[in-house]
Amino acid sequence: MDMKPDDASFRTNPRTVVVLGYGAIGQALVPLLFRYFAASRPRLVVVAPDIPDSLGDRPEEVEFIRLSLTQDNLAASLGMVLGSGDVLINVSVEVASHDLVVWCRAHRVFYLDTCVEPWAGGYGAMGVSSAQTNYFLRHQVLSLHEPGATTAVIAHGANPGLVTHFTKAALLELAAIKGVSQWASWAELASLLEVRVVQIAERDTQCCRIPVRPQDFFNTWSVDGLMAEAWQYGELGWGSHERVFPSSGVRHAYGDGAAIYLKENSASIRVRSWVPSVGPQWGYLITHHEAISIASLLTLPGETASRPRYRPTVYYAYHPTEMTCHSLDHWVESGFGAPRVKRVLKDELTSGFDQLGVLLIFPGGAYWYGSTLELPQARSLALHNNATTLQVVAGILGGVEWMIRHPQAGVVEAESMDFREVLEVARPYLGHVSGIFTEWQPSVSGGLQFSDFRLSCTPLSMHREKVA
Template sequence: MSNDTKIVAFQGRIVMVGFGSIGQGTLPLILRHVDIAPSRITILTADESGRAEAEALGIRFIVHPLTRENYAEILDPLIGEGDFLLNLSVDVSSLALVEFCHRRGALYLDTCIEPWPGRYTDTSIPPSLRSNYALREEALALRAKCQNGPTAIITHGANPGLVSHLVKQALLNVAADLGFDIPKPRSREEWAQLAQRLGIRVIHIAERDTQVSSVPKRVGEFVNTWSVEGFVGEGCQPAELGWGSHERHFPEDGFRHEFGGGAAIYLGRPGASTRVRSWTPLEGPYHGFLITHGESISIASYLTVREGENVIYRPTVHYAYHPCDAAVLSVHELAGKNWHLQDNMRIAVDDIVSGRDELGVLLMGHARKSYWYGSRLSIEEARRLAPNNNATGLQVTSAVLAGVIWAMENPRCGILEPDELDFERVIEICAPYLGGIVGAYSDWTPLADRGVLFPEDLDRDDPWQFKNFRVA
């Protein structure tokens, strides 16, 4: 695919809800690869950010924040049968928009399942109900109602989203390298059986962002390379992870959910205060934050093998995120203020002078120990490939584009998670924007160099159980 190829023609209208850094980076890709007149695109957002750029392209720009009380009235004249609602907002209920689109016969995509404002930090709500696990269960509960309706793809950015497709390709790569002569799986059950046969015990979504701004972080400012509100919102949710069937030691502050499919657990602490050990090829070993993400739950659920009602195989899955160094400083300051967001926020894009985002999946437990597969995209490459994007943003926006195109090509599939899409088609669309997708094996495990400075109580007989991932 060249950078000016029209991939799909779309006859309906597109409404983009939210126009922050991801929206502003996605729009040029849609105009480049979707055959649609700019006059049939509307941006509906909560502030003036990006108005001049949108209107210069001939796109209608409306500032009107959506609330629980007004969203249906505002969207009613903008969305109808055959249209597409692309939800890139925060603090707007994804489930409300999915149901609205189903009623109207419109396609839908978001990058995460958002609730109405306040749910993440409302301490009157039990932590289990403030989790991504709970939000996912609520979304999946709509499936029966929306069956065979217009396609609604939930949680399809880079992660969650693209990483689910990278996991499938990584499983095939490891299988081939180990000499397994097997056909490509064609069902969820066959993918789960492949992971089980390979001995995959742990999957990290392993990401290291090294982008550096020319403007230093100031006191009282939160700096990030993507949505500050989005990062802080998920960072204040409970730390969550898909819980593997091999695990022998339950975390002291771990909790199981009393409802749903049971693929994940949560910890009694914010994800942004929980560090884990992980590894990427260029960075090597690092400490990341165990930030809750939908893919930690959906991948673990997708790769579950059952005998009747009993789980006989499931990998442990979690996000291990080392954001840019300015964001790490911002998180430390945020935590020191007892999770009250700083007064000033800044997303680094044009002021970035160097660095890359190394985002991939780390599969551990197989015969060659560890295998990382993913994108390593530099800021220089990102700027050559697309406007309005940094390296982090382009990994997300290219995956949004791929999900939009897949939905347009498959318009009557009801509610879908990334794991249920055609992984090869999605990777094909994203690949030109990812700076090269690479794979690398390593002897690294979470026990490497543990207990060197001070003695530690480590379960050396089983290096994959969860307590060895904890840094606390």
């Protein structure tokens, strides 16, 4: 069950907080760290290979170090700025989470990241083995856990991160609706509620007036991050109710077996989904940490890892902005060639929202629970943010709060945390948070098989087709 603090009044006061990476998320996070640490006012350091000309609010209070962190310089570079009791927040790409966790544990430094990353090139050898999957990366970092070691929170932004806490909140609300009151674990509760599929269901409608050309790649959070995920094999938690194993599917020979991967790029896999704002929609099945970790949380073990008594199918169904959809599809059709222009949209955005939640699907209906954050509200809540980046930053702040109240928890992910603690900190930045029941089902068969959700439409035709 969820970890709770030994002493609710405990709060560490780090002397230094280092933010590794200064892309859209780093720039969105730094102003809110000033607010979060207003009482203790630690030294704030940003380490990144590129520092933009516009540094945002209070640049004189931030120390910027222009540096690309590598395997060769990691130890010396971090040792210059971090000491025991300090905090490292990793929002970079292509810096191995495994090596950062090892270093932080040895030096008693608190650690948090939003995605378990490999070193540069770690996703490049697709087709060799499962060693390029998120399943492998998660398994590798969780193996570093030592009870009593300095806390390292992995994969804790919006998704992965907040969506796990949304899942727990949704299960409780659905239990109240269905009158289920006795359960011993989250997995047992999901089983009693007959949840067959858990989708992380997202719709981003933010837009701008800048035209997207075929060789441009626009996104609202990270271009490089999305390209890496879209290039990876599709991954999903594999449910105990599934009758037909995918022809491109591969099981892992190690770990708890909660997830499988498909020998197809994530950007080429599309599924039926549903969100409150538009109803039925399609989404890319983008590989994500939470598809594995939530599936693991909601597993009732059986005789073997591949035959659990209960587990739902879990995956991320992402419908990004229309600009990003066109960027992704043209990128795939070009053979994954390097875009001519990469652009993370922030001040250029004119309207829209990001609706991020979890969709618990069961025979006869579904229950969506999550955050709907409008662009104007995001800007009023925090400078240098759009709706998407603020949802990620909200997850980071909630994770930091949990981490410093649980200083010796070892390596943990969202599934081990008390969701109420995290959401208490994150909720003020999430706009409208609520749950809603729907009778939507992906097909009339009622079996809720993966084949009922998967779409076979060609990429560019998806934008002209309404998904029933």
